[in-house]
Amino acid sequence: MAGGQWLLDNKPEFWGSLSNLFLGFLVLISIIILNRSSNQWIRLSSIVLGLVIGFVVALFMGKVNTSAVFAVQEVISIPIPFRYGFDFDIIAFIPIALIYVITAIESSGDITANCMISKQDVKGEGYIERIKNGVLGDGINSAIAAVFNTFPNTTFSQNNGVIQLTGIASRHVGVWVGGILILMGLFPHIGSLLRAMPNSVLGGATIVMFGTVAIAGIKILSTVNMNRRNMLILAVSFGMGLGVLLVPQFASSLGANIGGTFGKLVQSIFSSAITTGGLTVLILSAIMGEKQEG
Numbered sequence: 001m002a003g004g005q006w007l008l009d010n011k012p013e014f015w016g017s018l019s020n021l022f023l024g025f026l027v028l029i030s031i032i033i034l035n036r037s038s039n040q041w042i043r044l045s046s047i048v049l050g051l052v053i054g055f056v057v058a059l060f061m062g063k064v065n066t067s068a069v070f071a072v073q074e075v076i077s078i079p080i081p082f083r084y085g086f087d088f089d090i091i092a093f094i095p096i097a098l099i100y101v102i103t104a105i106e107s108s109g110d111i112t113a114n115c116m117i118s119k120q121d122v123k124g125e126g127y128i129e130r131i132k133n134g135v136l137g138d139g140i141n142s143a144i145a146a147v148f149n150t151f152p153n154t155t156f157s158q159n160n161g162v163i164q165l166t167g168i169a170s171r172h173v174g175v176w177v178g179g180i181l182i183l184m185g186l187f188p189h190i191g192s193l194l195r196a197m198p199n200s201v202l203g204g205a206t207i208v209m210f211g212t213v214a215i216a217g218i219k220i221l222s223t224v225n226m227n228r229r230n231m232l233i234l235a236v237s238f239g240m241g242l243g244v245l246l247v248p249q250f251a252s253s254l255g256a257n258i259g260g261t262f263g264k265l266v267q268s269i270f271s272s273a274i275t276t277g278g279l280t281v282l283i284l285s286a287i288m289g290e291k292q293e294g
Contacts (some may be wrong), residue, residue, distance in 0.1 A: 001203025002028070019061060020200040027054035027204025037163055044166045047205055053203035062151070063198045073107035073188045079148040091261060095154070095268035095275065100142075100280035103154040104135050110155040117160065118169035161212030233284045241277025245271060 002024025005019060025052045034046035042049070058064050111134045115122050120130075132154060142152035162291055163169045184190045244250060248271065255267025270276050 001199045001206060003203070004198065004200045020198070023058055023061070023063070023198060023200040024204040024207070025278075026057060027201055028207050030054070031165075031205060036089060036153055038207060044168065045209065046165060047208070049160065051197070052202060054204060055197055058198045059203055063200075065196045075189070075194070076186050077188050078186065079223040081147045081149075082105045083149045091264055092270065093213070095272070098269060098279065099155075099177065099272060099275050100152065101282075102274050104276060105222055105281075106274075107134050107138050109217065109220055110134075110157055110160060111122070112220055113160045114163060116219060117163050119217070132155055157213040157216075158206070158209035160207040160216045164212045164216070166210070211226055229288055233281060235286065236284060237280040240280045241273040244276045245273035 002021065003019030006022075030053045031046050031050035034042055037043050037046075048087075055064070060067075109133050111131055112122055112127075115127060115130065116119075121127050138154050145151060145153055221234075224227050251267050251271035254270060257262040257263070258266055269279075
């Protein structure tokens with residue numbers, strides 16, 4: 001994204017241009033400098049301020065699609081439940097169900113990382129209760145999202161990065177932010193303004209965010225007893241997940257070779273590195289049991 005292209009875009013001529021890389025690194029460097037400020041408010045707002053700086057510079061460079069912002073559209077848009085009808089497709093359902101099992105595990109990791117960052121216990125009844133409530137919240141939110149015509153949602157790993165950078169982990173702040181997002185979602189022009197932000201500007205910020213997600217994962221892994229069993233499970237799951245990620249043609253070829261409805265199902269499941277790696281962990285953990293090793 002810092003190079004100017006989202007993963008699914010097909011515009012190679014714009015990717016990696018010096019102007020896009022300039023914007024991406026401008027945002028990245030701005031966030032780093034602002035985060036080291038002695039002023040608490042500047043430090044807390046470093047990500048937003050970095051994005052604003054990148055957006056303003058991109059505006060002067062002519063890289064902001066202003067036509068989308070000023071397009072004629074409703075001032076307020078009220079979501080209509082089941083606007084596109086209601087249907088059930090088993091081919092779509094099974095992969096999504098498996099992915100959602102994996103995202104429940106991801107949510108547990110995110111909540112654990114948040115507990116570690118905010119100096120909360122990561123053992124005991126209180127910790128287990130937070131995990132349960134977090135996964136339940138994901139399920140309720142996704143059910144509501146489906147009713148109002150949008151995608152399932154889960155805890156967003158980049159929030160670990162936001163907490164790490166700002167030092168704010170208060171759930172009361174989260175409630176206020178949620179209310180602000182609901183209010184902003186009613187005004188299409190705000191969404192158009194955010195969509196007009198160039199990929200390279202967002203990419204500069206997400207370098208920091210995804211990097212801190214990786215660090216949070218390493219911190220969690222550092223608390224695990226790395227015996228032979230756990231190392232083998234991690235090694236195989238990483239290998240499977242990264243293999244699918246780096247060679248995406250594998251899933252489509254496998255599905256085509258199997259053919260039919262089952263082939264499409266297999267392709268849907270194994271086209272995702274998260275699903276492939278997560279399923280590998282679940283299967284190996286069940287097969288290998290919890291035997292303690294000396």
